[in-house]
């Protein structure tokens with residue numbers, strides 16, 4: 141077993157741990173073994189992080205976008221050099237196959253490069269005046285110190301999306317990554333400081349999530365809140381942010397529909413769907429979860445999906461042969477047990493899977509449920525696990541109604557050979573992202589974000605930088 145890094149806090153450029161701080165164990169989900177002890181930040185630590193972020197902001201906002209860009213590029217290089225080490229830490233603490241972890245670290249380097257470029261383009265504009273000689277200037281400036289909260293499913297990509305955009309805009313950050321997956325996030329923070337970011341511009345803390353978020357969001361130092369996680373927690377943080385009228389970006393849950401129209405190839409659609417469904421054991425906010433397949437293709441689609449699911453190699457993510465690792469924590473096992481039992485009680489057919497694999501770690505079989513009644517809980521709740529629901533439909537209007545019926549609006553997908561249907565479905569789906577004949581909806585150049593109860597604001601694309609900028613108008617006579 142490779143060694144796991146020492147876990148610390150990063151405050152004002154110093155790495156700290158011990159000294160009587162509370163600690164919690166970090167567990168490898170493939171083995172159930174404790175691999176590290178994570179220190180929690182005390183109130184004093186949080187105050188020091190806030191002071192550091194304030195000082196860091198005063199310094200970093202005055203570094204030119206050109207020079208900030210050089211630091212961000214250097215950070216991308218350091219991340220690439222350490223790709224294997226960071227990916228290994230991630231697999232040890234989160235469970236995903238090492239190949240997925242490597243891709244995630246590579247995408248973090250890409251994001252830093254994208255933001256290194258984008259930060260140089262925080263353009264304002266000149267508005268023609270009514271009186272000759274006057275100047276009307278619209279300026280973009282960094283919003284201020286940011287509090288960023290990230291979950292355990294993408295321990296490197298999600299902190300990077302927030303931190304790289306905030307740094308490119310000239311903001312400082314206090315990051316609270318998930319306590320369950322701190323090692324890879326800290327290795328990312330080390331790459332950032334080693335890449336040349338001045339002390340205090342990035343601070344990393346851990347603790348009891350509700351206590352840390354309540355304390356940081358209430359501080360007058362913090363001007364922007366960004367969170368990725370469940371809709372329930374997002375609503376809570378939005379209320380706290382509203383108290384101080386603070387800007388907020390929320391990337392929350394989803395329950396992505398996939399529509400397979402009558403003119404699609406059901407076997408090809410099933411192959412693409414299986415690859416996407418079981419990525420990160422289904423613990424992905426844009427994971428395809430509700431499959432609606434035209435009634436003429438339904439049985440062929442289910443047969444192919446079932447065959448591929450049965451043969452998917454599941455095992456410790458560190459083994460090169462594993463295509464799916466364990467679930468990240470035991471809460472997901474409980475959720476799978478209860479959602480699948482409830483669907484079967486309501487009359488759903490299970491064509492494969494449905495149980496735990498072994499007693500060591502938290503492995504769950506790839507599972508397919510067909511003809512799932514609408515009143516099953518899995519038709520309402522984000523499953524966040526390796527389970528696919530496949531139902532049948534007959535008309536365009538009926539399937540759009542089904543796809544749009546939940547409060548979620550993050551991602552949706554459709555398969556069709558018809559340009560006409562592709563255009564119509566792209567217009568009709570009420571989600572922030574739509575993939576047509578593809579599950580690829582997430583690259584640094586494009587905006588990522590939801591509508592309805594899946595949140596507001598986008599990360600990535602030109603929108604990602606905007607989230608950390610505010611507008612100032614100067615009228616000069």
Ligand code: NAD
Pocket residue numbers: 289290291292293318319349350351353354368369370371372373376377391392393394424425471522523524
């Ligand atoms: P959860 O809702 O308690 O936690 C989700 C994340 O939010 C965790 O990282 C947690 O540390 C953090 N969190 C919780 N309370 C917080 C608070 N008051 N302030 C700041 N951060 C807080 O539950 P969970 O069991 O970890 O995950 C359950 C559900 O969350 C999943 O089923 C899924 O729907 C959703 N989730 C979504 C994403 C995503 O990428 N959008 C990621 C992880 C979890």
